[in-house]
Amino acid sequence: MKSAKQETVPIATSSDVVMARQKVRQWAIEMKFTLVDQTKLVTAASELARNALEHGKGGHMVIEQVENSVKNGLKLVFEDRGPGISDVDAALRDGFTTGGGMGLGLGGSKRLVNDFQIESEPGKGTRVTVVRWK
Amino acid sequence: MERIPILRMGQFLLVTIQVDMHDRLAVQLQDDLTEKISECSSRGVLIDISTLEIVDSFIGRMLANIAAMARVLDAETVVVGMQPAVAITLVELGMSLSGVRTALNVETGMELLYELRGDFNSEMGG
Amino acid sequence: MSKLPEMINKHHEEIRADWLKQMSTAVRRADLISNEELESQSRELMDAIASGARSGELTNLDGPAWGQARDTLGAISTSRAKQGFSTSETATFVLSLKQPIFNAVRRENPSDPAALFDDIWKSTQLIDKLALITADAFQASREKFIARQQEELMELSTPVVKLWDGILALPIIGTLDSARTQVVMESLLQAVVQTNSRVAIIDITGVPTVDTLVAQHLLKTITAARLMGADCIISGVRPQIAQTIVHLGIDLAGVITKAKLSDAFALALQRTGQVVTKVNGDNAGKRTLLRREE
Structure with a gap:
């Protein structure tokens, strides 16, 4: 496996959220995603990175180039060490919020990617995995 | 601390967002703008986001907040120059910014502000 | 062997x-x-x-x-x-x-x-x-x-035409699915920027049926256009489609709809502050002239 196919970005401050966005943009441009697809993926990354920072007390994002039999994609994994989410279904609903935001973070970013997976264990943290296919 | 400059053009304020904003900068802009509207008795705010590559729910919320706060201070807000890819993404995200007025560019945004204030003929600086 | x-x-x-x-x-x-x-x-x-x-x-x-x-x-x-x-x-x-x-x-x-x-x-x-x-x-x-x-057809079938100064038209022919809406939406919004148009008319005369999904797609396009500062008008709503929309309970509140493209065009002219008037004269009975309203 080529080392250039994966990268880890720490998420500890709000500047890291900006950095995460820029990294995802770079990768998406390199993989020749269309401008709309780039924008969707970067926006989803921004939402999820902010979630990891605000609700998960920080963590990191792993960017990885993936492929299945027919197409290429970009996979982003967000891991935090926060309190976890006790009701994942409720958290995915639009308007659900605990942080005073609009509650579009999780549900909204799910609509911006093709695959969306969330694993959470109360007390241990949350891992969100998303893939956007080209 | 880094700040987004706010230009005064007569009775209106003009903000051009040109950086990839982190969240604190967005909150700072919200504070600065309301301060400035009150200080200058501004009647309108024009926010140019034509160089902004993404608008996520945080920045979207900031824009909606600015518009709502400005309205309370008797000023109209027009957001101009949103890029197609950004607009498509924002809709998919579930934000329609229904309380925010929009225009294609600074020029039509200015026209809209004059129209909203109901005085087409007044010159800037008046 | x-x-x-x-x-x-x-x-x-x-x-x-x-x-x-x-x-x-x-x-x-x-x-x-x-x-x-x-x-x-x-x-x-x-x-x-x-x-x-x-x-x-x-x-x-x-x-x-x-x-x-x-x-x-x-x-x-x-x-x-x-x-x-x-x-x-x-x-x-x-x-x-x-x-x-x-x-x-x-x-x-x-x-x-x-x-x-x-x-x-x-x-x-x-x-x-x-x-x-x-x-x-x-x-x-x-x-x-x-x-x-099919790919070529998809691109061909979504031509965005400039009707007048600041007015675009997008005649949609055929069924609208997700993939096609994406193409339609992008080409319309791109054209809005390029031509600096404040009004876009989406004509659905050629769309055979409007179901909930198609309506949703249309609404998304309209919302995205509004975010950029352009208004959309839907024209070519046939009577059966009007019935379907109501039966399905699709909420088109806040969307301007017109039966005919010409009605939509008239409204678009009004919105952009333009009028079309007849020129009086011997041979000019059928000619029209456009001027900007001051």
């Missing part, structure tokens, strides 16, 4: 000559393919079969020995699909090899009926397999061709 592979190799020139003679009377389509092309295709294929037969393997054609034959058949199928041959015509080209080969087999086994039958059975299996490969390749290239046409 069968003598068939050896026989094909030894006599492949005669078989080919026999084959060409057959084709000239039976399956040739002079309107679609030239003699020279047919000649070179049959030579290529016969050579490839001979080289495949040299391996001694006649039942399993997936191996490397038959690679050349598979490639040749693929290329022939692709060119035939483009030339407009039907599937059966293309398959018959290969199947017509049977008789020449049977003839050769008979000449080779004049006095041994068991061996004759055995070789005929083997060669018939071989040709059938080759014909199946041809049919598959033909089908695949047709599908590719159709997919490409």
Whole structure:
């Protein structure tokens, strides 16, 4: 496996959220995603990175180039060490919020990617995995 | 601390967002703008986001907040120059910014502000 | 072991000559393919079969020995699909090899009926397999061709036209699905920026049905346009579609809809502060003039 196919970005401050966005943009441009697809993926990354920072007390994002039999994609994994989410279904609903935001973070970013997976264990943290296919 | 400059053009304020904003900068802009509207008795705010590559729910919320706060201070807000890819993404995200007025560019945004204030003929600086 | 592979190799020139003679009377389509092309295709294929037969393997054609034959058949199928041959015509080209080969087999086994039958059975299996490969390749290239046409059609079918200064029109023809809406939305918004248009008319006269999904797609496009500072007007709402929209409970509140494109255009002119007036004069009864309202 080529080392250039994966990268880890720490998420500890709000500047890291900006950095995460820029990294995802770079990768998406390199993989020749269309401008709309780039924008969707970067926006989803921004939402999820902010979630990891605000609700998960920080963590990191792993960017990885993936492929299945027919197409290429970009996979982003967000891991935090926060309190976890006790009701994942409720958290995915639009308007659900605990942080005073609009509650579009999780549900909204799910609509911006093709695959969306969330694993959470109360007390241990949350891992969100998303893939956007080209 | 880094700040987004706010230009005064007569009775209106003009903000051009040109950086990839982190969240604190967005909150700072919200504070600065309301301060400035009150200080200058501004009647309108024009926010140019034509160089902004993404608008996520945080920045979207900031824009909606600015518009709502400005309205309370008797000023109209027009957001101009949103890029197609950004607009498509924002809709998919579930934000329609229904309380925010929009225009294609600074020029039509200015026209809209004059129209909203109901005085087409007044010159800037008046 | 069968003598068939050896026989094909030894006599492949005669078989080919026999084959060409057959084709000239039976399956040739002079309107679609030239003699020279047919000649070179049959030579290529016969050579490839001979080289495949040299391996001694006649039942399993997936191996490397038959690679050349598979490639040749693929290329022939692709060119035939483009030339407009039907599937059966293309398959018959290969199947017509049977008789020449049977003839050769008979000449080779004049006095041994068991061996004759055995070789005929083997060669018939071989040709059938080759014909199946041809049919598959033909089908695949047709599908590719159709997919490409669909893509081209999708781009063709979403033309954004500039109606007037600051007014765009997007006539949609055919069903709106997710993929198509994406293309429609992008080209419309791009055109809004390029032409600096404040009003976009989406004409759905050519859309056969409007279901909840189509309505949702339309609403998204309208919302995105509004975020950029452009208003959308939907025109061409036919009576049945108006009924469907109400029956489905689709909420089009906040969306301006007009029955006809001309009504939408009139509203768009008004929105952009323009009027169309008749010019009075001897011969000017039908001419109209546009001026900007001051």
